[in-house]
Amino acid sequence: MLNAQTNGTAMLRLSGVGKRFPGVVALDNIDLELRRGEIHALLGENGAGKSTLIRILTGIHRADAGHYLLNDEPVRMENPQMAQRLGVSLVPQDILMVPGFSIGRNILLGSESLHTLKDRLNPHEIEKVEQALSRVGATFSPHTLTSELSVPHLHLAQIARALLNPGDLLILDEPTAVLSEHDAEQLLDRLEQLRDQGKSILYVTHRLGEVMRMADCFTILRDGKNVGYFRRGEIDRQDIVDCMAKPGGKLPSECAVRATPLNINTFPRLKVSQLSGQQFSDVSLHALPGEIVGIAGVQGAGHGNLLRAIAGTDPHHQGEVMLDSRTLSPLTSRHALRHGILLVPADRRGSAIVPGLPIRANIALSARVRQQVRRWGLRWHKAERDMAQRYVDDLTIRPGSAETLIGSLSGGNQQKVVLARALESRARLLLIEEPTQGVDVRAKAEIHALLRQAAWHNDCTLVIASSEFEELIGLADRIYVMRSGRLVKELEGQAASYKAILEHALS
Numbered sequence: 001m002l003n004a005q006t007n008g009t010a011m012l013r014l015s016g017v018g019k020r021f022p023g024v025v026a027l028d029n030i031d032l033e034l035r036r037g038e039i040h041a042l043l044g045e046n047g048a049g050k051s052t053l054i055r056i057l058t059g060i061h062r063a064d065a066g067h068y069l070l071n072d073e074p075v076r077m078e079n080p081q082m083a084q085r086l087g088v089s090l091v092p093q094d095i096l097m098v099p100g101f102s103i104g105r106n107i108l109l110g111s112e113s114l115h116t117l118k119d120r121l122n123p124h125e126i127e128k129v130e131q132a133l134s135r136v137g138a139t140f141s142p143h144t145l146t147s148e149l150s151v152p153h154l155h156l157a158q159i160a161r162a163l164l165n166p167g168d169l170l171i172l173d174e175p176t177a178v179l180s181e182h183d184a185e186q187l188l189d190r191l192e193q194l195r196d197q198g199k200s201i202l203y204v205t206h207r208l209g210e211v212m213r214m215a216d217c218f219t220i221l222r223d224g225k226n227v228g229y230f231r232r233g234e235i236d237r238q239d240i241v242d243c244m245a246k247p248g249g250k251l252p253s254e255c256a257v258r259a260t261p262l263n264i265n266t267f268p269r270l271k272v273s274q275l276s277g278q279q280f281s282d283v284s285l286h287a288l289p290g291e292i293v294g295i296a297g298v299q300g301a302g303h304g305n306l307l308r309a310i311a312g313t314d315p316h317h318q319g320e321v322m323l324d325s326r327t328l329s330p331l332t333s334r335h336a337l338r339h340g341i342l343l344v345p346a347d348r349r350g351s352a353i354v355p356g357l358p359i360r361a362n363i364a365l366s367a368r369v370r371q372q373v374r375r376w377g378l379r380w381h382k383a384e385r386d387m388a389q390r391y392v393d394d395l396t397i398r399p400g401s402a403e404t405l406i407g408s409l410s411g412g413n414q415q416k417v418v419l420a421r422a423l424e425s426r427a428r429l430l431l432i433e434e435p436t437q438g439v440d441v442r443a444k445a446e447i448h449a450l451l452r453q454a455a456w457h458n459d460c461t462l463v464i465a466s467s468e469f470e471e472l473i474g475l476a477d478r479i480y481v482m483r484s485g486r487l488v489k490e491l492e493g494q495a496a497s498y499k500a501i502l503e504h505a506l507s
């Protein structure tokens with residue numbers, strides 16, 4: 001066990017680490033020191049090299065160059081098991097769970113008792129998992145199958161797994177990207193406790209508020225290079241953004257104003273009446289043509305389930321959904337899609353990309369997109385390429401060619417491609433869960449600009465479910481607050497403050 005005396009000494013030292021992928025230098029000559037009892041923020045735009053560095057530290061990738069000292073001993077991390085043995089714990093960006101197993105088995109994977117029958121945990125193990133789950137605020141049972149849980153719940157379970165027996169070096173890759181503010185807060189408190197116990201924490205996030213609050217030092221990567229190391233107090237939020245951005249890059253304006261006001265006397269594009277389904281009940285709401293409507297809720301509030309039911313992907317028990325004054329019956333995903341309702345789910349990377357296809361083909365996976373780029377009824381490759389390249393440029397997707405395989409993009413850049421597909425589909429109603437999870441500050445502003453453009457200029461109605469309330473305040477014309485499966489408040493204009501949303505979402 002570490003003690004206060006060892007705090008501040010180096011736990012890990014990297015020098016000259018490099019990694020190349022075909023056509024990309026992902027990491028170039030990186031030096032990094034992680035000290036005991038410190039939270040070290042690793043920051044950078046999408047594609048800067050953060051996940052690659054983490055994969056090297058945890059034995060998932062091998063570095064092409066450089067040295068790695070752990071506790072002053074040179075190591076060559078052969079695989080993730082070795083990293084775990086040496087006390088390096090990881091909360092990955094993607095969900096890494098065995099699909100048919102219960103959450104309990106997934107959390108204990110590799111350390112279950114030998115006497116345990118298949119998929120049966122003994123009472124001691126169940127208690128251990130329950131404690132691990134409750135430590136991160138999760139309320140579901142250890143027996144729940146992974147297939148029954150939402151994406152945020154799966155992430156919470158992964159965090160619980162890493163915190164069960166955290167090694168001396170804990171690495172977290174965007175752990176709060178899909179968590180509600182409440183759960184994120186709880187995690188940050190827990191990390192501060194672990195730091196006080198002498199653990200070293202390497203923390204990757206695009207939520208700069210989090211690291212401004214708790215990080216002791218910051219390393220900033222840009223295009224695979226280490227462009228800055230700062231101690232707390234030496235740098236503020238704006239300096240970080242400036243340091244992360246490529247020279248000459250500019251954030252799109254976030255404070256745009258709608259050119260023509262919404263016509264509140266027109267018939268709603270979407271009208272939901274007394275809809276009940278899995279984890280929500282008796283929901284009535286409406287959205288006008290060209291309106292951006294937010295549904296705010298903490299994780300588990302049911303806002304994601306509601307969106308999926310409106311899109312016909314999840315079943316509903318009662319109530320109806322009308323699009324442009326026509327009742328959608330039957331309310332199936334195929335039917336909804338035919339009428340121009342498109343869902344962008346939270347698990348975009350898991351469910352919405354084909355890794356072996358280029359960006360261009362991934363955007364054109366949607367039949368609605370393919371219709372836009374046809375000539376004389378045939379697929380028109382040039383139009384498809386030009387369309388995809390436009391999004392690559394507008395959303396600064398990197399590497400910057402529409403022909404790049406999507407599987408080789410960083411997580412945030414993959415998210416941008418999935419959103420590009422939704423925007424290009426020219427839907428009448430776009431239902432988006434957590435539109436900017438895992439994307440950097442610049443891309444966030446770019447995505448907001450494109451969403452506004454879709455609503456204001458292309459007459460698309462947007463319903464956005466998010467647990468990031470500040471995002472909704474900046475983006476939505478009106479916000480419904482959802483709590484425990486019910487809409488509890490509708491807020492608009494000045495009344496839609498962060499405090500008001502939080503009060504209704506939690507009380």
Ligand SMILES: Nc1ncnc2c1ncn2[C@@H]1O[C@H](COP(=O)(O)OP(=O)(O)OP(=O)(O)O)[C@@H](O)[C@H]1O
Nearest residue numbers: 021026046047048049050051052408409410411412
């Ligand atoms: N398996 C791979 N094959 C080819 N290129 C890759 C692979 N993994 C990453 N890259 C490339 O390496 C660079 C760094 O990617 P990385 O995932 O480390 O970025 P990141 O900083 O973690 O981004 P994000 O914030 O979006 O997660 C990117 O240009 C990416 O396209």
